[in-house]
Structure formats: C-alpha cells, structure tokens
Amino acid sequence: MTTATLERTTLSAAAVEQFLYLEARLQDEHRYDEWEALWASEDTLYWVPRRQDADPAREVSYIYDNRARLASRIRQLNTGVRHSQAPQSGLRRLISNIEISENGADVEVQSNFILIESRRANLTTWAGRTTHVLVPAEDGFRIKRKTVVLVNCAEAIDNLAFLV
Amino acid sequence: MATALEIQPMIDYRHLVQDGRLHGSLYTSPQIFADEMEQIFHRGWSFVAHDSEIPNAGDFVVRRVGTQSLIAIRSKDGEVHVFYNRCPHRGATLCQTSSGHRSRITCPYHAWTFALDGRLIGLPDEAAYPADFSKADAGLTPVARMDTYGGFIFVNLIPNELTLREHLGHATELIDALLGLSPTGRIQLSAGWMKHKMRSNWKMIVENQVDGYHAPMVHGSLIAANRTFATVRDRKPTSPTRVRDFGMGHSDIDHASDYRAAGDRLFRWTGGIDPERLPVYVKAMNDAYGPEDARRRLIEGPPHSMLFPNLSLAEMNIMVIEPVSPQHSIQYTIPVFLEGADDLNARTLRRCEGAMGPAGMLIADDAEIGELTQMGVANLEPEWILLSRGMGKEEVLANGVKLAGLMDETSQRGFWSHYREVMAASQEVSQ
Ligand code: FES
Ligand SMILES: [Fe+2]
Numbered sequence: 001m002t003t004a005t006l007e008r009t010t011l012s013a014a015a016v017e018q019f020l021y022l023e024a025r026l027q028d029e030h031r032y033d034e035w036e037a038l039w040a041s042e043d044t045l046y047w048v049p050r051r052q053d054a055d056p057a058r059e060v061s062y063i064y065d066n067r068a069r070l071a072s073r074i075r076q077l078n079t080g081v082r083h084s085q086a087p088q089s090g091l092r093r094l095i096s097n098i099e100i101s102e103n104g105a106d107v108e109v110q111s112n113f114i115l116i117e118s119r120r121a122n123l124t125t126w127a128g129r130t131t132h133v134l135v136p137a138e139d140g141f142r143i144k145r146k147t148v149v150l151v152n153c154a155e156a157i158d159n160l161a162f163l164v
Numbered sequence: 165m166a167t168a169l170e171i172q173p174m175i176d177y178r179h180l181v182q183d184g185r186l187h188g189s190l191y192t193s194p195q196i197f198a199d200e201m202e203q204i205f206h207r208g209w210s211f212v213a214h215d216s217e218i219p220n221a222g223d224f225v226v227r228r229v230g231t232q233s234l235i236a237i238r239s240k241d242g243e244v245h246v247f248y249n250r251c252p253h254r255g256a257t258l259c260q261t262s263s264g265h266r267s268r269i270t271c272p273y274h275a276w277t278f279a280l281d282g283r284l285i286g287l288p289d290e291a292a293y294p295a296d297f298s299k300a301d302a303g304l305t306p307v308a309r310m311d312t313y314g315g316f317i318f319v320n321l322i323p324n325e326l327t328l329r330e331h332l333g334h335a336t337e338l339i340d341a342l343l344g345l346s347p348t349g350r351i352q353l354s355a356g357w358m359k360h361k362m363r364s365n366w367k368m369i370v371e372n373q374v375d376g377y378h379a380p381m382v383h384g385s386l387i388a389a390n391r392t393f394a395t396v397r398d399r400k401p402t403s404p405t406r407v408r409d410f411g412m413g414h415s416d417i418d419h420a421s422d423y424r425a426a427g428d429r430l431f432r433w434t435g436g437i438d439p440e441r442l443p444v445y446v447k448a449m450n451d452a453y454g455p456e457d458a459r460r461r462l463i464e465g466p467p468h469s470m471l472f473p474n475l476s477l478a479e480m481n482i483m484v485i486e487p488v489s490p491q492h493s494i495q496y497t498i499p500v501f502l503e504g505a506d507d508l509n510a511r512t513l514r515r516c517e518g519a520m521g522p523a524g525m526l527i528a529d530d531a532e533i534g535e536l537t538q539m540g541v542a543n544l545e546p547e548w549i550l551l552s553r554g555m556g557k558e559e560v561l562a563n564g565v566k567l568a569g570l571m572d573e574t575s576q577r578g579f580w581s582h583y584r585e586v587m588a589a590s591q592e593v594s595q
Contacts, residue, residue, distance in 0.1 A: 048523065050356055050358060051356065054356070057510070057513075058354070058355065058513075059355050059356045060355040060356050060357075060358055060497075060498065060499055060513060060516055060517060060521075061517055062358065062517070062521055062522060062523045063517065063523045064514065064517045069514075069518060072389045072390040072518070072525065073389075073525065075388070075389035075390070076385045076386055076388070076389035076390070076525050079384070079385040079388050079389065080385075081384055081385045082385040082386075082525075082528075082529065083382060083385070083529040083532040083533060084528035084529050084531065084532040154262070155359065156359035156360060156361045156494045157359070157360065157361060157522050158360075158361045158522060159360075159361075159522050159523075159528045159531050159532060160522040160523040160528070161522075161523065161528040161529075161532075
C-alpha cells in the first residue's frame with residue numbers, strides 16, 4: 001500500500017466514522033427531521049429483519065421502509081402523540097467494530113452497536129450489527145440503505161418505536 | 165387444624181366479573197393467573213398452530229399453551245401431531261427452536277430417538293432396561309385432544325365436554341370469511357411470526373383487539389401521518405360499524421358494515437387500492453366465486469375478531485396472545501397470505517410491517533397503552549373498571565348474536581361473560 005492510498009483510506013475512514021457518530025447522536029436525541037435529512041432522496045431502504053438471512057420478499061420484517069414509508073414514520077413521530085415515544089425513551093448507543101469497503105461509488109460500512117434504552121423504571125439493552133450503504137455527498141454522505149440485524153431478532157422484543 | 169398454608173381463599177369470579185364492571189385484581193393477581201392457565205388454557209380449547217406452517221413431513225413448530233410447551237409436527241403419513249415438548253426418559257426439552265424441520269426427533273440428553281409420529285424407535289443400550297420395559301409405552305405424549313377448523317389447529321390438554329365446533333360456535337363464520345377471501349379457500353402462514361413483548365395482562369390485549377372506542381385517540385398519530393392505514397371511513401359514534409358478541413367469548417368489529425355503507429368500492433380493507441393493480445387476484449376471485457359474489461367478498465374484506473381465548477383474526481394478520489405472567493404477555497403476529505393471490509400478498513406483507521409488531525406504526529402504541537393500563541390497575545382504588553358502554557342497548561338476533569355500536573363495549577362484555585362462566589364453573593363443580 002502506498003503512502004497516498006493509506007492516507008486516502010485513513011481520511012475516508014475517519015469521515016465514515018464521523019458520519020456514523022452523527023447519525024447515532026441524531027437518533028439518540030430524537031432529532032427526527034435531521035436524521036431523515038441524512039437519507040438519499042429516493043430509492044432507499046431501512047430494514048430491520050426478523051432473522052439473519054431473511055428473504056424480505058417472503059418474510060415479515062420488523063421494519064421494511066422505502067422512502068415514502070420512512071417519511072410516514074417520521075411524520076408520525078413528529079406529531080408528538082406517537083404514544084410509544086411520548087414521552088421519548090432515553091437513548092445512548094456506542095458504535096464500534098467498523099469495517100469499510102467500497103463498491104463502485106457506494107461505501108459499504110458494517111458496524112456493531114450497543115444501545116441502552118431507559119423507559120420508566122426499565123433499562124433495556126439492544127445490540128446488533130448494522131450495514132450502511134452510503135453515497136458520498138458534498139457535505140459527507142447520504143444513506144442509501146441501512147440494515148440492522150438485532151442479536152435477538154428471532155426472539156420476542158420490546159417496542160421498537162425509536163430510531164434504531 | 166388447618167394451617168395457613170392449606171387455606172386457599174376461594175376467588176369469587178361471579179363477584180369480580182359483573183355485567184358492567186370488573187375488579188382490578190383480575191389483571192394483577194398471581195392466583196387468578198394460575199387459575200386461568202388451568203381453567204381456560206388447559207381445560208379449554210386454544211389455538212396452537214396453522215396447518216400451513218408445517219406443510220411437509222418433519223416440519224414442526226414449538227408453541228406455548230397455558231404453561232405448557234408443545235410441539236406440533238407433521239409425520240410421514242401427512243398427519244399433524246401435537247406432543248408435549250418433554251422427553252419421556254428423564255424430561256429434557258426436545259425441541260429448543262421455535263420452528264424447524266427434522267426427519268426424526270432425537271433428545272439432546274441421552275439420544276432417545278422418536279419417529280415423527282412419536283414412536284420411540286431407538287435408544288442407546290436398550291438391553292440394560294428390565295424385561296418389562298417396552299419401547300411401545302415410552303413414546304412422546306400427545307395432547308389429550310386436537311382438532312382443526314379451516315386449517316387452524318386447536319388443542320385441549322385436560323379433556324372437557326365440548327367439541328371444537330361447539331367451542332367455536334358462530335366464530336366459524338369468521339374463519340370462513342377469512343378463508344373466503346382466497347380463491348382456493350386456503351391461507352398460508354409462511355411469512356414468520358413477529359413476537360412482541362407486551363407489558364400487560366393477556367386479557368387487556370384480548371379486550372383491545374375488539375375495542376372500537378380507542379382508535380381515534382391511541383392511533384391519531386398514525387391517522388395524521390398516513391391515511392392509507394385508516395381503512396375505516398367513519399369512526400364517529402354514529403358509524404354504521406357494529407361490534408358483535410357471538411357468544412362463547414368470541415367477538416368482532418364488523419368493518420364490513422362500514423365498507424358496505426360506504427358504497428360499492430372494492431378493497432377499502434387494503435387502504436383502498438385500485439382493483440386494476442391486482443389483476444391476478446381479482447380474476448382468480450371472479451373465476452372462483454362468480455363476479456357478483458366475488459365483488460361482495462372484495463367489498464366486505466376480512467374479519468377483525470377475537471376468538472376465545474388466544475386467537476385473533478386481525479384483518480390480514482393473525483395475532484396470537486401468549487400469557488407469560490399477570491403483568492406480561494407475548495403477542496405473535498403474522499401476515500395472512502391467500503393462496504392464489506401473490507400480487508395481493510406482496511402488499512399484505514408490507515402493510516403488516518407498517519402497522520403491526522414492535523415497530524409497527526399501530527401496535528407499538530397499543531402496547532404502550534396496555535403498559536400504562538397495567539401500571540394503572542396496580543393501584544388499589546377505585547377498585548372497579550367500568551365496562552358498561554352501550555349496555556342494555558344491544559340488538560339481539562334470533563341466533564343469540566348481539567350487535568351494538570362501534571364504540572360500545574359489547575365485544576369485551578362478550579369475552580367477560582364467557583370468562584365468568586368458565587372460571588366460576590370449575591369452582592362450582594369442585595365444591
Ligand atoms: S432425557 Fe431424553 S434421552 Fe434421557
Ligand atoms: Fe389499537
């Protein structure tokens with residue numbers, strides 16, 4: 001690897017990491033519109049499958065939002081009376097184990113997360129592996145596709161009304 | 165002299181469940197919960213699985229009925245068997261996963277091996293058993309009674325007096341209505357179940373499934389965000405929609421009465437999709453039932469119902485309620501695919517995800533309200549829950565079915581009056 005390539009990879013890796021951290025913070029802080037603005041304007045997919053290796057054309061997913069469905073989800077949260085997030089959960093997540101690969105113009109990023117949700121007297125731990133497909137934009141990236149595979153996706157799970 | 169331990173105070177269900185009010189302890193008492201598991205889930209009929217979930221020999225699912233873990237499995241001759249999930253040797257759990265495929269069942273502990281029909285077919289070192297040991301007596305234990313209607317498999321663990329048909333009563337019409345949306349009369353539950361932790365008593369979920377009162381309030385945020393999930397045209401008290409108490413604890417919200425009153429538009433129940441976009445399905449329905457009857461079916465849509473005690477035909481979803489403790493339940497949800505309707509099924513799948521389950525724009529809010537209600541009834545006062553909306557104003561049909569307005573609590577009262585009979589009868593016999 002030449003010094004120039006190394007430098008480019010290091011820089012873009014730092015930029016990708018910063019983007020993931022930004023996204024995580026907007027989700028944790030329920031900044032719904034700013035989070036939605038991170039998405040590309042069309043042809044997107046936000047997917048939370050019910051099992052690893054699921055076929056979403058035949059199997060039900062917890063979330064399988066195209067761009068219009070994602071907009072509905074955000075509009076609903078923005079009403080302030082989406083009861084399952086009114087009041088909003090306390091959220092903080094850690095993102096780690098980031099692996100980046102390039103696929104044409106797209107950047108594919110895999111990462112792990114641990115998320116703590118505080119709701120009433122309960123602290124709930126959520127964890128999983130996220131795959132982002134990002135497209136470079138002038139001010140960073142836009143999300144084209146995001147898949148979140150929860151470690152307990154095949155088990156009974158609590159309300160998942162916040163942004164994961 | 166009796167010690168304190170031996171005195172079990174008798175719970176007076178006829179006092180706790182009154183015609184227009186319920187005692188709050190019905191949702192919180194561990195003793196009542198234990199009674200329910202036995203009297204309702206073990207001594208009564210409960211839904212366990214659907215035929216289409218285990219299409220091939222060796223396919224199985226593991227389900228909980230009351231406190232019991234059961235395996236429903238199809239054997240080589242095509243029959244469905246329901247066994248207790250317990251090895252007859254020394255009790256190990258046989259199937260750990262919630263579904264799968266096996267050519268035989270081998271216990272993880274000492275490798276006793278069972279055929280799909282439950283026969284013990286092999287065990288290590290069989291010769292060490294006494295002479296009177298017989299493999300024929302050491303197979304898997306089937307449930308006492310199993311029966312099906314329209315592919316829905318029901319079990320009764322401690323035999324009661326009723327046939328499944330008697331238990332279902334008029335509710336067979338609801339199952340028929342759902343199956344009648346398929347051009348072949350068959351449905352497929354193949355999309356996998358979402359499992360949703362509910363922090364509420366199982367009976368609150370039952371009540372909410374057929375509650376026509378809460379939707380504008382609890383689901384106002386969804387109605388504001390996306391009109392296509394609001395299939396019902398009129399949710400005012402003057403709505404033509406009826407709630408119905410079918411007897412035996414079964415009830416529904418008859419959305420068809422609203423859809424019919426709204427004129428001859430097809431597919432209101434899908435959010436109003438243009439029939440031209442479902443050419444395969446519409447043609448198959450016309451071919452199967454003739455244009456006039458097909459048209460009626462496509463106007464009226466699927467039932468929105470609750471079958472006592474754990475099965476909800478929830479429009480194009482099936483929901484099953486699994487009690488866990490007085491304060492916790494698991495709600496299972498799967499979209500209903502209609503055989504011969506792939507174009508509709510693709511949409512049904514995406515609508516299910518939008519509305520249902522832990523992330524659904526509808527059900528997550530019902531779960532939240534259920535939790536708030538569970539927390540509320542833990543308070544000792546005001547002691548009684550009011551359930552008298554529309555009481556005494558029901559229309560009673562010749563067959564005993566009661567009809568009332570969309571926002572009336574007739575559907576819940578139907579559940580509770582049957583509950584009271586089942587829970588009180590057990591004590592009146594044992595006295
Ligand atoms: S407990 Fe199953 S083989 Fe021994
Ligand atoms: Fe609801």
